[in-house]
Amino acid sequence: MNRLIQSGLMFGNLIHVASPALVERYNRALKHLTGKTTAQTDFHIDISGFSPEIGDELDDPLYLNHNGVNRQFILLTTQQKTAPLLDAKFSTSRDILRQFIEANESQLFALTAKDAVAGELVNSVFDVSNPERLFDISNITIEADTTQGTLRDADKLATLVDRFKTEEDGWHDDVLIADMITLAKRTGDVVRNPVRLRVNTFKQENFHTSHFGGIYVFRSVEHPAAICAGDAVPGMPIAYTFTLRDRNKVAKFLDLNGLVEPIVKARGIDASAILRQKMDFIVVDVAQEAEIDLTGATRRDIRTLARRFSDRLPAEWHALSHQVRWSEGEADWPRIASDHPAYFYTLRASDTPDAELVNMLLSELSPKDIRQLYICHKEAFYAAYRGWTDTKQAYVVDFLTREYVADKAGAREALFGHDAPLEEPKPIRDDVIARVGPWGAVRR
Structure with missing residues (x-):
């Protein structure tokens, strides 16, 4: 490392x-x-x-x-x-x-x-x-609080000041005055400069935890579920539990809750460039398997490798290539079902408060996209990195240093930023969903 x-x-x-x-x-x-x-x-x-x-x-x-x-x-x-x-x-x-x-x-x-x-x-x-x-x-x-209890002392001093102001014999209480002076030496003037932190309470509704092999918990969405990165974890008090292998169910969950959008239909981004980069990462994966030296490889070199190993390119690469051609007006709309290995590579999180969490989940569902994996789920990236060949490690480090570290904010905005939607999204619901839930009466 x-x-x-x-x-x-x-x-x-x-x-x-x-x-x-x-x-x-x-x-x-x-x-x-x-x-x-x-x-x-x-x-x-x-x-x-x-x-x-x-x-x-x-x-x-x-x-x-x-x-x-x-x-x-x-x-x-x-x-x-x-x-x-x-x-x-x-x-x-x-x-x-x-x-x-x-x-x-x-x-x-x-x-x-x-x-x-x-x-x-x-x-x-x-x-x-x-x-x-x-x-x-x-x-x-x-x-x-500070290690010396400044905030605790400040609260105590504020209480003493209130007593000094309100008690009838406060001006004559030497003990009270002495205590105030002693505390003021440590806290300063809490009347003119109050030393107090806001009481900060934060709600934790939807989150990822690394416990139990990794679990994504979505509680505040319309159709709650837990998604396990490893094997299904029994005993969770939530209606539906899936694993990353339940691709159709995960895809339906994301769609029903309006959590994702197709990259090619997102506004304000260069969809073709994003998809082409994902295709390059898939080529790098193939080159690693072929033990090709990727040291100093440029995008032109990657395209050359794609032609050289065209017979080895997986279904993900061909599906993304079809989407690129569609986005450039050179092909019909490709129908990519949720069980297709390229499906989650074609999505990004929609504009919701849980966008970062959803992009984190998508990065695990499309692990060959090393840039998204690094940005959204570093622990998963580090785990994958340990299993790569030295030549792929060198290429990935060089790419991320040039293309991401040089402008982190710009890269994140280009990949995950959101323009204002054309219209308000309409809630997705029907009578069947209302009665038995989006995945039918199946419970685990």
Whole structure:
């Protein structure tokens, strides 16, 4: 994996911690949360304050995420909001942390100027050894304070100030005044400059979890379901459970809930360019099997390989080629059924609040599209990367460095951005669906 790390495709955009003052603050927070400290004097942290170097030192990659739930965090700087979240057990965790930092940025900036802020993403579940417990997670509340209890003291001081103002003999209560002065030395003037974080509670309705081999949970859509990346997980309290192998059912689920749209019919994008790139990735897969050296391969080289190995190109490549010709007015509309291996390569998430989650799911259903897999599901990308030949690894790293890392925002917008729709989508429903559900009376 060194090639990925050196190119910034793995552990990229982490925050470097090398200042003795910041290391000392980190250790105070780490001791406060876990009872442990680090001997590291130079390390990197993600948005939650997790450090891969410290994880190796402690031999505990979950030292801030015990049992994979109720993730703890250490904030040394508000700049952490731009960092990734490593080894995320829930797809919503990074977004919750980022929203928390942005909503309280000025307060956190002031607090982290003197101390680390330590906290936890709290829900009512402390163990998910039983899959049913996943469905007990609905609201995530962030609890946070500095290691010296600045926020706790500020709340206490505010209470004392109220007493001082309202109690009849407050001006003559020497003990009350002495307590206020003592606390004010630690918190500052909480009357003019209140030190208080917003109470942040976030709903977690639809999400992906890496527990139980990976599960996509969709609870707030019209037709709820859980989709397992591995084998079906029994005992989940939801009407329908599928696996990624249930392609027809997954496709129907996505369609009925209006979660996807065909790439060739999406507005504001170059559909042909996107599909041609997917075709190139499929050619690279064929070239790997043929043990072709892909070092420095250009798009022209990939097209040459496509001609050379035309008899080996799989059904996905030919179906996407047909769609490209249709989009350019050179062929009839290709009918690609949901059980066709190219089907999910032809889709992207529609403009819904769950677009990122849906694109993550699509990336697992179209794994040869290495760009989408890297952008939307890094853990799945890293797992696939380990099984590739050295020549394919080199090609993929070179491609992503040139075509994605150079302009991440532009690439994401070109692939997944949404223009305003021409008209409001109409709800898809009929009497049969209303009576027995979209997949009939089948339950697992």
